[in-house]
Amino acid sequence: MEKSEIYEARSVHSDKESIVDLMAERPEQGSNFLAYANVVCVVAGTGTLGLPYALALGGWIGVGILVLSLVMSVYTAILLLKCVYYNGKYRLSSYQEVGRHAYGKPGLIAVWFFHTSIVLGAPIMYLILAGTEMVTLVPNSGISTKAWIWIAAAVVSVPFVTMKTLKEVAVMSVFGALATVVLVVVAVRGSIMDLGSDMPGMVHNVVIAANLPTTVASISICFGGNVVYFHVEEAMRYPKSWNRVVAAALGTCAILYLATAIPGYLAYGSLAKSPILESLPQDIFTKVGTVVIIIHVILAAPILLTSFALEFERLTDITVARRGKVMERVWRTIARLVIVAFCGAIACLVPYFDAFLSLLGAMGNCSLIFVMPIIFYFKLIGWRHMKWYELVWCAIIVLIGVISAVIGSIDAIKVLNQRFHSDANGL
Incomplete structure (x- = not known):
């Protein structure tokens, strides 16, 4: 063996040892179960409610797309977290950092744009859903949808402002995961009750080819946890367990999705x-x-x-070391209240849950979940060590992600435009 080969072998061995050190046990952090619950809560979310409609758009093939999305999402989540430890010297702290290390400033800007569209877009979608559902829940209250959206925003701001890090907020995820399970039970029960109702105009399609990109985009948001994976893994006591935790969490979500989507589409078909x-x-x-x-x-x-908020506060130097304990708290409170107010304002301007769900899935999730993890992994770690079938698999994922992002975004924007025009004309 030549000297250069010996040096390279030693270097690789040294890097692996460094990565092992970086992924050593963190006694002060949370358990694997808490990380699992955190991912389930964020990922399962309200995307569950849109799945029968996603099947109505694309047909029964949507079930296959959902399973395929699960496999792709687990794979890219593992690749993405490998990028975090790629140099063996220190752990990258965010998706934006991975983008910057991979492609410099263009990579940073691209990740920042899509990342922001999700971490702000999803809460906006949540506020839209909360507002519209509160009107349904108390129809004679005299409170408008927009007012309910602001009420929901005010309630959300309490834990958001008072709890600083994801470790503190993580306890809420256990209750959120349980809430998702209850929601699925309610949806399945209602769908089973309406089975065989034979509604006028209801059909069940095998596949609607023209709507496949939008279907993929709508389903992709159901696996949109990449935006918080970095912080969830950082808060894990045993980071080496990440692959098992994310696979178990996304697998659990997929079971909940299938339990909601199949009975819902059977009962309501194209009218879901x-x-x-x-x-x-x-x-x-x-x-x-x-x-x-x-x-x-x-x-x-x-x-x-x-x-x-953690990324924003890091960029704007809102830290105890920089501002002092009291002023850090003051600036952090102001910043977070402004963030909630922004989300509430957008939710009031675009109160269309289904179209917003499709746009968010297409524009943000298809890029962050399917495309970027692979191109960043190739850049930072390389592709020459991968088998040919792994490269084919990666190419398929990127192709699906790009097509769904482009066409799905265009279709969702058209629907939003139609909704705005219909409301403006009083239709």
């Missing part, structure tokens, strides 16, 4: 609405589901907002 609560029998159980989803919004939104 988003959120599915609007299609269910309007009885006490559906009202319980409405209450549960509102609770889920209150619990899940602060997790995503905290992920954004």
